Amino acid sequence: MSTATSETVDTQAEAAVEEEEKKQGTFARLWFQHYDLVILPMIVILLLLFLFLYVGTRDLDTIEVRVLAFDNVQGLLAQHLYLVLISTILVLVIAVPVGILLSRRSARRLQGPVLAIGGFGQALPPFGVLLLMAFAFSFGPTTAIVGLTLAALLPVLRNTVIGLQQVDQSLIEAARGMGMTSRATLFRVEVPLAVPVIVAGLRVALVLNVGTATLASYIGAGGLGELVQQALRLNRINVLLVAGGIIAALALLIDxxxxxxxRIVVTRSG
Structure with a gap:
């Protein structure tokens, strides 16, 4: 009886050890796959903490205090996020349907020229493009949003085309063999499989928009670029450092x- 009990205890202990090793292996695998999602927000927090401590330990003059006031920074941040959000939505509304159209067999002859024009447009200096558009049309947020949309259009457009082209042809043929129409195959098979690639392009577009939106202040559209302008105009290094830190933290956070x-889209698609 005691021998059987001892064997049972040993078996349970071995099972517990195996379960613990399995949990550790799962944790290690998840950490290896997603460690950057833990490290990046820590970097943002440390950066913001450094800025807070830096400002708190400096003897700021009245001009710096006024420029770095919470209400002023908060208002400029709201303007910056507005420019990024609206332009990104426009990028999705324009680039995804155009990318789908270019991936169709009937329009593939246009694919090369359209992507080439998009690449040429993205190669142009954003600051120069925004200024030219402002002088040609008007100064303000509307022109800035149009410029930001054009600047971030190519990554989403290209990734939409590439994502749809990479869909396994056998899956498309199987869907058609089940009686699906071309439209149903596109929206129920091709687009869902291409979504991870499209989202990757959207991620690039978002980060581009955050950086480029800083230039929108030069055409009267507001945003965090106002802090940079004020720092340069008033020759205030403290303001310039804080402005650069906030813009970098925002870009890292949005990324x-x-x-x-x-990762969520890729996991669900997989």
């Missing part, structure tokens, strides 16, 4: 959020 969304 992190887009990365989380991308």
């Amino acid at each position: 992190w959020l887009a990365g989380v969304a991308e």
Whole structure:
């Protein structure tokens, strides 16, 4: 009786050890796959903490205090996020349907010229494009949004085309063999499989928009670029450092959020 009990205890202990090793292996695998999603927000927090401590330990003059006031920074941040959000939505509304159209067999002859024009447009200096558009049309947020949309259009457009082209042809043929129409095959098979690639392009577009939106202040559209302008105009290094830190933290944070969304989409698609 005691021998059987001892064997049972040993078996349970071995099972517990195996279960613990399995949990550790799962944790290690998840950490290896997603460690950047943990490290990146920590970098953002440390950066913001450094800025807070830096400002708190400096003897700021009245001009710096006024420029770095919470209400002023908050208002400029809201303007910056507005420019990024609206332009990104426009990029999705324009680039995804055009990318789908270019991936169709009937329009593939246009694919090369359209992507080439998009690449040429993206190669142009964003600052020069925004200024030319402002002088040609008007200064303000509307022109800035149009410029940001054009600047970030290519990554989403190209990834939409590539994602749809990479869909396994046998899956498309199987869907058609089940009686699906071309439209149903596109939206129920091709697009869902291409979504991870499209989201990756959207992530690039978001980060581009955050950086380029800083230039929108030069055409009267507001945003965090106002802090940079004020720092340069008033020759205030403290303001310039804080402005650069906030813009970098915002870009890292948005890249992190887009990365989380991308991992979720890839996991569900897989």
